[in-house]
Amino acid sequence: MFQTFGLNKLLGTKLTYEESELVAALRNKDEQSFSYLYEHYSGALYGVIKQIVNDAELSNDVLQECFVNIWRRIETYDESKGRLFTWMLNIARNAAIDKTRSKGFQQGQRQIPLDGEILQPSVKPGIDDFGLKKLILKLKDEQRLLIDLSFFQGYTHEQIANALHIPLGTVKTRIRSALIQLRALMQ
């Protein structure tokens, strides 16, 4: 990433963008802004994708799909709803979770959890202890499980409530308090 930055500098291309400028340039299908976007954000998104998918090759596919979607769908980005990065993060996360639900992935990686079965946390201490996973490892077991199931594995509140035999309202409250805890760990 730093190397490419240096190269851009040498070529005299634009080094930084204000977010609004970047969005406008992307909407104009400006390829240079797309390169900037990739160089600046791909690492952060790739980290999240990798932690969801747990497979290097599939993560590459997801990252590619994610950036192609960002390029194609930039029109649908709405500044009033949040920052560009948040929008991209959700695209990346959804694409990664979709990948984990795909047929090929399941054959190789995990079982489909059915209703009522105990869902297994995929967050365990290991080589992917960076970014958000590093933070959620510091949470209490129950909070870690809830963040893992909802954020990293993409289960809905209802599915989690059914699987863990906890009332829906409780799931929601506990996820929120886990998120508040997570935020505190960020600072």
Added chain:
Amino acid sequence: MNVKEYISSGIVESYVMGLATEAERTEFEALCAQYPEIAEARNAFELALEEQLLNDSLQAPPFLQSQIKDKVNSSAGEAYPGELPEETPVRRVGAWKFLAAASLILLAGSVYWALTTNKKNQDLLARNKELENQAQQSTAQMNRMQDDIDKLRHPMMTAALKSTDNKGTFATIYWDTLSASKDVYLLINNMPQPPSQKQYQLWALLNGQPIDLGMIEVKEKTLLYRMKNVQNAQAFAITVEPKGGSEKPTSAPVAMSNL
């Protein structure tokens, strides 16, 4: 409403991380437009999250960038294919549909599996039964042969019955003269099929008189035929008689012996 309480409820984090429900999202977006503090709180968390992830990121393989660029360029001229749904927070109905479809497939799969397994199982059971029968038959056959061999080992008087009509009939009598019961066995060396409605009958001859020793039921796998006992005999003979046998021979012998 209590804005401060709302902000600290976790809704901000839940919304930004894509974990809020559709209803919560709609409400949150409306409230953001209404209360700038809420939008500010959202922005603050977004920046914190962004910073966190940018600082602790994972570099993607370098070849990906050009690959993505190519892909984007090849589709740059394409019209956007209709309105894709906006970034929906991960799977709502989709997950249920998926799970339902998956369970149906699993169900169909297990039913098929159960049926084929059952069929296979039945086939195997039948085959097993068949083999068991065969094994029983073989064992019985072997036991019979072993019995015959044991009998033949026993010292017995033998008499060869040779063809008297040039049809090649040849049989051997084993006569256990040492036992009290004086058992008689017949071993068929060669015996043509009798004419239909006819049967071979064995006789002992004593002082010119025939003594019935029984009918010979020719069976392929039988070595020694147990015949009727006889205390004394000077010769043995086989005649062809009407089915069921005769009291006295009604035709000339086809094979005869002398003792």
